[in-house]
Amino acid sequence: MNYHQSRYDEPLIFEIEEGEPIKVPNYPIKDNMIPKNLKRKGLDIPTLSEESVVRHYTRLSQMNYGIDTGFYPLGSCTMKYNRKVMEEIAGWREVTNVHPYQDDAAVQGSLEIMYRLQRMLCEIGGVDAVTLQPAAGAQGEFTGLLITRAYHELNGEKRNEVILPDSSHGTNPASAVMAGYDVVEIPSKAGCVDLEALSSAVSKDTAVLMLTNPNLLGLFEKDVVRISKLLHDHGALLYYDGANLNAIMGITTPGKMDFDIVHFNLHKTFGTPHGGGGPGGGPLGVKKHLEKFLPIPSVEYNGSKYHLDYDRSHSIGKIKGFYGNFNVLVKAYVYIKLMGSDGLKEVTERAVLNANYLKARLEKHFDIPFKNHRKHEFVVDGSKLKERGLRTLDLAKRLLDYGFHAPTIYFPHLVEEAMMIEPTETESKETLDDFVDAMIKILNEDVELVKNAPYNTSVRRVSEVEAARNLILSMRMYEK
Amino acid sequence: MMCPDNPKIKEMLRTIGVSSVNELFSDIPREVRIERLNLPDGKCELDVKKEIEAILKKNKTTDDIVSFLGAGIYDHFIPSAVFSIIGRSEFYTSYTPYQAEASQGMLQALFEYQSLMAELTGMDAINSSMYDGATALGEAALMCARLSHKSEFIFPRTIHWEKKSVLDNYSKGCGLKLKEVGYNAENGKIDLKHLKELVNEDTAGVYIENPNFFGVLEDEIDKVKEIIGNVLFVVGVNPISLGIVKAPGDYGADIVVGDAQPLGNPMNFGGPLLGIFGCRKKWIRSMPGRVIGLTKDANGKRAFCMTLQTREQHIRRSKATSNICSNESLCAVATAVYLSLIGRDGLKKLAAINISKARELAQRIDGIDGFKAPLFNAHHFNEFVVSSSLDMDVVDEHLREHGIQGGIRLNEHFEELKNTALYCTTETHVAKAHDALIKALEELV
Incomplete structure (x- = not known):
């Protein structure tokens, strides 16, 4: 595909010629409003006309690639197309213009959506109770680990270790440390959990094992039943990182695999847009024995009215202000209603079909470690590129020229020069074929051409080294 | 279930070297499989919109009620x-x-x-x-x-x-x-x-x-x-x-x-x-x-x-x-x-409006028998504590009947602040909103 991203020499908002700004309400203002010693000196923010602001940000948007622009195969990020009706409904005033502390009677609509979403996620996760409070997957993890700690403490146990496979998401160890745990990383064997290594790592100090299934290589951990038995036999819990839930809906559930705790990434599996990094949503589900530890409040229904329930005997309290990213929750609710039981299973089937098709086509040209079928994603070993003096990074940059976002690169660390590819279910065979064609074409292109890519984006290759060396994080630091 | 007769799907399966999509899930042990998700099947956009519209209608928005809630989340003007x-x-x-x-x-x-x-x-x-x-x-x-x-x-x-x-x-x-x-x-x-x-x-x-x-x-x-x-x-x-x-x-x-x-x-x-x-x-x-x-x-x-x-x-x-x-x-x-739209002068003005409005509202509430506002003798931004000699439950209920959402109650978390509430006002409150609150409170005396 011939792709050319818009290219403007767009000034910073501070560098645009000032104009007549929009008006704010007129109101008589008196002096002596604030104590003298709190009076502000200067305020160096620009004053611009509405049209210059809108043109500025419209141009910036044109220098940005989104899923609406094209294929976005970022591994473990599940960049599926986001249905527009979700945006429309989330923009209704009944969603946006409601304060969280209004009386329960004035927010029955919001509470009903939340209650129903809690029930739906329970079914999809195979769990008994769900909190919608966490703002993102990593916060779901943190919440799950605080619950783990509360659970063991109530049992009179001091367990201080979290076990993780070496291929786990970076958020797993980071969350574990934030919750006060020591991290024990176990090596993988043939891309999956090494049962022997796990057996020797598990002890009376083990609080929980965090696992993604299918894992980051797209392989289903088929020993999962033995793994959960091993952990439970030692009195430890099992945590399911929901980043890859898109691969199992309607086939199995984390609960069925005997996980005790699971987080959901609404911005991955449930099609809410990523917003350039957020907002997302990271609801957390637990089995019955952990329900009493969930954050407050929960949303309950007494047969006629919905209400916020703060009465939870062993709750860990709050992990975020208010009740979670409600606007995102609404979108996820719309998504699940649109898909339904049949649609969610089809999502999984198509996501897995697309991944395996892409893998089968690329296999003839690239090294793809581990021969089994994958679930929703797979990892390419790019080390052969080095023979031609290229790196995975170069290939990734060149893909941008063909109008594709690059896959996740250099992760997971156990594959050299890794390219982690997740096509998702919303892509057609034609798109996948075009992507494969571009990948193959790049392999045969002139080395210098590839090394200096990209050419068709709004800027040429960006120097991260320069950014780190000469740190400029704001206009203040720029001008100084 | 995906349509297995779709020629494109057939071709994809052929390329992978399997005869059905199910084969791609053969590594998932039988004992962890589920029959199906116990949820209704998917609905069309039109039906989903209607259903959610009916649910969300039960909410009262800032168009329906006059609210004096703040406490960390604020209703401010947002340019289109x-x-x-x-x-x-x-x-x-x-x-x-x-x-x-x-x-x-x-x-x-x-x-x-x-x-x-x-x-x-x-x-x-x-x-x-x-x-x-x-x-x-x-x-x-x-x-x-x-x-x-x-x-x-x-x-x-x-x-x-x-x-x-x-x-x-x-x-x-x-x-x-x-x-x-x-x-x-x-x-x-x-x-x-x-x-x-x-x-x-x-x-x-x-x-x-x-x-x-x-x-x-x-x-x-x-x-x-x-x-x-x-x-x-x-x-x-x-x-x-x-x-x-x-x-x-x-x-x-x-x-x-x-x-x-x-x-x-x-x-x-x-x-x-x-x-x-x-x-x-x-x-x-x-x-x-x-x-x-x-x-x-x-x-x-x-x-x-x-x-x-x-x-x-x-x-x-x-x-x-x-x-x-x-x-x-x-x-x-x-x-x-x-911030680009509001600009330097706009933000200064908004901050000043919030302070002025809160001060005026507090003074008007303070003028009503049985109410004190602000409770604390200090400069405030756009929120202030109101205390009352009346039962705040009665006050809140009375306001509710007038389509007014009073401020958030404080006594549950600040035991020293009996019969108090935190009131907030911003530039979005038209003069009528303050008048309605004052009139309703006066009725209580």
Whole structure:
């Protein structure tokens, strides 16, 4: 595909010629409003006309690639197309213009959506109770680990270790440390959990094992039943990182695999847009024995009215202000209603079909470690590129020229020069074929051409080294 | 079930070398399989919209009721252009800008957000967002512990109880001990004497909120600074107030946190919000969260990219400064657009309007027998505590009958504040709204 991203020499908002700004309400203002010693000196923010602001940000948007622009195969990020009706409904005033502390009677609509979403996620996760409070997957993890700690403490146990496979998401160890745990990383064997290594790592100090299934290589951990038995036999819990839930809906559930705790990434599996990094949503589900530890409040229904329930005997309290990213929750609710039981299973089937098709086509040209079928994603070993003096990074940059976002690169660390590819279910065979064609074409292109890519984006290759060396994080630091 | 007769699917299966989609799931053990998800089957867009419309109609919006709620989430005017910009799908359907060359728009917008907030707060650097004000405070406490290697964090009683609970949860892991400093019962400001008693050689950081939870402006901030000396000083802000209130950077703050929801983001029944997190240059490498840096491309053209990623979880794993990954970037873009539209004079004016309106409303409530407002003798921003000799349950019920949502009640979390509520007003309240409240309250006397 011939792709050319818009290219403007767009000034910073501070560098645009000032104009007549929009008006704010007129109101008589008196002096002596604030104590003298709190009076502000200067305020160096620009004053611009509405049209210059809108043109500025419209141009910036044109220098940005989104899923609406094209294929976005970022591994473990599940960049599926986001249905527009979700945006429309989330923009209704009944969603946006409601304060969280209004009386329960004035927010029955919001509470009903939340209650129903809690029930739906329970079914999809195979769990008994769900909190919608966490703002993102990593916060779901943190919440799950605080619950783990509360659970063991109530049992009179001091367990201080979290076990993780070496291929786990970076958020797993980071969350574990934030919750006060020591991290024990176990090596993988043939891309999956090494049962022997796990057996020797598990002890009376083990609080929980965090696992993604299918894992980051797209392989289903088929020993999962033995793994959960091993952990439970030692009195430890099992945590399911929901980043890859898109691969199992309607086939199995984390609960069925005997996980005790699971987080959901609404911005991955449930099609809410990523917003350039957020907002997302990271609801957390637990089995019955952990329900009493969930954050407050929960949303309950007494047969006629919905209400916020703060009465939870062993709750860990709050992990975020208010009740979670409600606007995102609404979108996820719309998504699940649109898909339904049949649609969610089809999502999984198509996501897995697309991944395996892409893998089968690329296999003839690239090294793809581990021969089994994958679930929703797979990892390419790019080390052969080095023979031609290229790196995975170069290939990734060149893909941008063909109008594709690059896959996740250099992760997971156990594959050299890794390219982690997740096509998702919303892509057609034609798109996948075009992507494969571009990948193959790049392999045969002139080395210098590839090394200096990209050419068709709004800027040429960006120097991260320069950014780190000469740190400029704001206009203040720029001008100084 | 996908249609197996679809020729394209057949071809894909052939390429993979399997005869059915089911074969791709053959590695999932029988014992963990489920029959089906017990949910209704999918519906068409039209039906889903109608169903959700019927549910959401049960909500009362700010169009239906007059609300005096604040307490961390505020109803402010948002220019239409904000929604127009963040509704551009090039922005909202993009992922974290890992590929800088294809993501300059988002990167520059976030750099502008960082710059605008740096100017407002007087900090050198602001990250590209935290989840909300509460988690930003939790992260600030952890950063103080990281930088100082000390074990105690002091926070004021005059913060939201939810924030306190979040702070508690964030501090647990590293064993940071929290100490609460009281407030002056007469003026609602931080109790300087108590603060002096609490600060010692184990203090990792001190947190002050300005305005505090009661809407009170902490004007003895110089004395606070004097007491804490070189201890890390964390200040929480309401960013609209910074239109006329001194930037925390100008009174000695090392770290600034807060919630930028008031700047261009709707209330959304509590989220998403926008956690502000900023610090002085010397602490940047210990900061949590993503930051966008200014740099150059291969042709020497100005460009932007994520930087200092070696602090972050995807590189540093267990040694990262935080576990945060997804953040609230789109809300940060909304705030950048909002501030650009409102501009310097607009923000000053808005801050002044909020103060004036709150003062006037408080005076009018105070004029009614049986009510005192503000309870604290101090300068306020756009919130203030109302106390009453009447039963507040009766007051609230009476207001409800008039389509008025009173302020949030405080007694449950501040046992010393019997029969009190926190009232908030902003530029969105038309004169009629205040009149309606006053008339309803007068009926009670």
